[in-house]
Amino acid sequence: MRLNAIILAAGKGTRMKTKLxxxxxxxxxxxxxxxxxxxxxxxxxxxxxVVVGHKHEVIENILGERVRYAYQEQQLGTGHATLAAEDILxxxxxxxxxxxxxxxxxxxETIERILASHQQSENDLTVVTANFxxxxxxxxxxRDDYGRISAIVEERDCTEKxxxxxxxxxxxxxxxxxxxxxTLKKIERNPQKGEYYLTDIVKIMNGEYRVGxxxxxxxxxxxxxxxxxxxxxxxxxxxxxINESLMLNGVSMINPETITIGHNVRIEGNVTINPNxxxxxxSTVSEGAVVGPNTEIHNGVIHRDVHIHHSLIxxxxxxxxxxxxxxxxLRNNADIGRDNRIGNFVEVKKSxxxxxxxxxxxxxxxxxxxxxxxxxGCGSITVNYDGKEKHKTTIGDDVFIGCNTNLIxxxxxxxxxxxxxxxTVTENVPSGSLAIARNRQINxxxxxxxxxxxxxxxxxxx
Ligand code: UD1
Ligand code: CA
Numbered sequence: 461m462r463l464n465a466i467i468l469a470a471g472k473g474t475r476m477k478t479k480l481x482x483x484x485x486x487x488x489x490x491x492x493x494x495x496x497x498x499x500x501x502x503x504x505x506x507x508x509x510v511v512v513g514h515k516h517e518v519i520e521n522i523l524g525e526r527v528r529y530a531y532q533e534q535q536l537g538t539g540h541a542t543l544a545a546e547d548i549l550x551x552x553x554x555x556x557x558x559x560x561x562x563x564x565x566x567x568x569e570t571i572e573r574i575l576a577s578h579q580q581s582e583n584d585l586t587v588v589t590a591n592f593x594x595x596x597x598x599x600x601x602x603r604d605d606y607g608r609i610s611a612i613v614e615e616r617d618c619t620e621k622x623x624x625x626x627x628x629x630x631x632x633x634x635x636x637x638x639x640x641x642x643t644l645k646k647i648e649r650n651p652q653k654g655e656y657y658l659t660d661i662v663k664i665m666n667g668e669y670r671v672g673x674x675x676x677x678x679x680x681x682x683x684x685x686x687x688x689x690x691x692x693x694x695x696x697x698x699x700x701x702i703n704e705s706l707m708l709n710g711v712s713m714i715n716p717e718t719i720t721i722g723h724n725v726r727i728e729g730n731v732t733i734n735p736n737x738x739x740x741x742x743s744t745v746s747e748g749a750v751v752g753p754n755t756e757i758h759n760g761v762i763h764r765d766v767h768i769h770h771s772l773i774x775x776x777x778x779x780x781x782x783x784x785x786x787x788x789x790l791r792n793n794a795d796i797g798r799d800n801r802i803g804n805f806v807e808v809k810k811s812x813x814x815x816x817x818x819x820x821x822x823x824x825x826x827x828x829x830x831x832x833x834x835x836x837g838c839g840s841i842t843v844n845y846d847g848k849e850k851h852k853t854t855i856g857d858d859v860f861i862g863c864n865t866n867l868i869x870x871x872x873x874x875x876x877x878x879x880x881x882x883x884t885v886t887e888n889v890p891s892g893s894l895a896i897a898r899n900r901q902i903n904x905x906x907x908x909x910x911x912x913x914x915x916x917x918x919x920x921x922x
Pocket of ligand 1: 468469470471472473482483511532534535536537538539540541560561562597598599600612614628629630631656657658659683684685686
């Protein structure tokens with residue numbers, strides 16, 4: 461049986477009050493719509509149509525070619541938006557799952573249960589409902605004397621009595637595709653809001669077709685995100701869920717409520733995460749690593765037994781047993797070799813280091829390839845930028861770079877080199893050399909008194 465899905469993501473998300481369209485807004489640094497598409501994909505849907513409109517290019521940029529797009533020029537409501545998928549899906553048989561682009565917590569298992577229930581019940585339309593202690597903001601499910609669903613009423617159209625109903629419309633439906641588009645065309649504009657409500661399909665199909673409901677117990681799975689308060693709430697659910705599952709797999713978390721781990725992050729057992737740590741994007745952390753406190757990693761690959769404290773790591777790799785921080789910053793493809801030490805106030809950008817290399821304090825390493833056993837003294841800098849262009853530095857194995865050294869790129873420092881502290885090195889240094897590039901010191905005897913007056917001793921007291 462063929463499975464189709466329509467995901468509505470054309471709306472502006474006015475209640476968000478953000479520039480970014482709602483469905484592109486991130487939950488744990490990942491756009492809401494991506495969660496939905498991922499889960500729909502993994503539940504075996506063949507044909508995914510995302511309805512876009514407002515700032516459609518933002519959504520298209522996120523999803524690329526993994527889905528097909530239907531365009532809703534004007535945002536005239538959820539019924540109108542669904543109809544935009546007609547050109548793509550009109551000839552499809554089988555079941556169409558309809559979802560909203562603002563339900564980021566929906567998971568594969570829930571989708572599969574909805575589809576199974578739709579099949580077993582032989583419904584033509586299954587409306588997915590849930591019982592919310594606080595139903596405000598959601599459409600309410602109206603049932604007849606026999607307990608059958610007869611309509612969905614939006615909150616703003618509810619009578620006082622209907623407002624008290626706790627069973628809500630999740631905005632998820634499974635429908636026989638053969639009836640979908642002709643039903644959508646029968647929806648009339650809501651006189652108050654001027655929109656075409658998708659929810660009206662219940663009234664329209666009732667009587668003629670088999671309409672039923674499927675009640676979801678895990679309420680948070682179907683929560684709709686309409687404003688930034690709901691974004692924070694959704695993030696909290698997801699964060700707690702991810703942290704719990706990691707802890708059960710042997711990841712130790714100190715103060716887990718201050719730790720945020722993204723949805724696609726992989727962390728092995730025997731890892732310790734300290735407070736105020738955020739690991740997101742496509743990051744992995746291997747066994748034995750200790751991360752945090754106060755650390756942010758996005759798209760980082762952290763190998764075994766690495767220790768990272770008070771540091772920022774973006775799009776970078778750290779190999780076995782290296783220690784990073786406190787207050788280090790690795791970015792833009794930094795590749796730190798094994799057994800390195802990258803310490804206090806060291807920035808590494810688009811550079812690689814071999815095994816056993818150290819930059820313990822106050823260094824900048826940019827556009828550099830460094831070998832093994834290199835020591836960057838305190839304050840050493842690869843001067844990669846001449847005001848117009850970036851240049852490369854190459855450093856061999858077993859090099860000692862004295863404190864406060866400037867390596868003016870492009871430059872090559874070969875193996876077994878010693879650079880004297882305070883040097884500004886402008887020329888390549890051949891293997892085995894000692895390079896000294898600074899002025900020789902002059903001591904002028906007895907001259908200081910011309911420049912400084914000695915302070916009176918004993919605080920000036922007699
Ligand atoms: C909708 C349902 C409501 C349900 C709730 C569940 C309707 C009329 N109401 O209300 O019954 O309880 O979801 O969360 O369906 N969209 C478009 N084009 C439009 C309008 C909306 O693509 O013209 C998209 C939005 O981008 C959004 C989704 O549809 O992703 C839902 O729209 P929203 O305005 O949030 O609907 P709710 O008021 O939450
Ligand atoms: Ca909504």
